[in-house]
Amino acid sequence: MDVESYLVRPATAPRFTNPQRAMLATFQPGHGFTQSSASNFNYDDTTDYVLGSQSAYIVTNGAGATATLSKSGAVSGLNMTGKVFAILVKVTNSAHLSRLTMVAGSSGFAKNLQIQVQASITGANSEITPEGRWSWVTLPWYPSYSAGAPNRANITDLRIVAVDDNTGQLVKVQVQAIVAQAERPAAFPNGVVSIGLDDCWGSQHTYATAYMDKFGYAPTVHAIVDLVGQPDRLTLDHLHRIEEYSGGEVAGHAWTADSHNAGFDALSPETLDEELRLTKQWLARIFHRTAVGALGAGFAVPAG
Structure with missing residues (x-):
């Protein structure tokens, strides 16, 4: 997957800030x-x-x-x-x-x-x-x-x-x-709906985002990392396209399906720390363009 081929990002949408x-x-x-x-x-x-x-x-x-x-x-x-x-x-x-x-x-x-x-x-x-x-x-x-x-x-x-x-x-x-x-933030005077897609199911690309793209609706995809690219699941290419072209975001849901299914409150502190550390590293490495821009040109992103 050539991450560098995805160069165009949509305009940044309004964001919530801490309420006054x-x-x-x-x-x-x-x-x-x-x-x-x-x-x-x-x-x-x-x-x-x-x-x-x-x-x-x-x-x-x-x-x-x-x-x-x-x-x-x-x-x-x-x-x-x-x-x-x-x-x-x-x-x-x-x-x-x-x-x-x-x-x-x-x-x-x-x-x-x-x-x-x-x-x-x-x-x-x-x-x-x-x-x-x-x-x-x-x-x-x-x-x-x-x-x-x-x-x-x-x-x-x-x-x-x-x-x-x-x-x-x-x-x-x-x-x-x-x-x-x-009661309503200034950025969204008529309210707002957040659309989240969990667990990397392939239908989220085939049906959900394919339909949402028609109206400019952008989701947040909560990825279980070890399921990415598995049968009937989203691929890395799908995730990049959602981020770069649909205006969506990729977030970490879990590093492994086993940890996700067990629930974070059932993990030992050491396992949970490892789970979060690896997920964060994956996001920084694979979806790194924002991180590079924020940290400057001297920031080196690991290969892979």
Whole structure:
């Protein structure tokens, strides 16, 4: 395969950037939030935080009771028109999280609406709030419940609600920040759809990209490296054409099918490190034109 024969790249498409966030609460000393119905809590946790000097947490009671962290008058007449909430949270024992909700309202929560972060004990909780890791979660403005007809343009009260699955298992929810951000990014005022193609199936070239090319739609192909070029799978030539001519991107999904099928959380730290290292080297070596341009003409790309 002559990589140098692919010289023409389509114009760069708009990219998302970090959203401009207005901090509403970062749970620093004197934040004023209080808890209810939690088996354990800490308003001022100075041992685990990623902003400022502390965070806050609540722990459910294992019996399905509602645990909350809330403040009436947390903000002053916040206009959420054209904005959405995002929260920076960390959940421990997420497999037993039944519901995690953001509540916003006014009049001491007499008027309120509830926006679900996680609302299904059968769903993949860890995909929404990764187990034991601080993560931003952006909440679309689709309240699951409202009371008292709250005014979106006049929000004053904020609350985080956690409920476990009533199996005796406690769930710890740590909260670092509540923010407001634009509902739609400026680059995509009407929203955006990302198209991802997994696992290098040959039909992604035969059918998917062949049809998408007619409309200028560009996918991201998530490649399992040791399947590239195998029967009924995408070839290296297909991947280069998707990148260079269709305007798509090639990303690493896994180095081996065995690791992919096992799941990264089942791999040892050493195996996972090797998996990611080899995948990254493959991307840099085979799809290296951007890397060369970024690093300068003196950057040497390994042959092969």
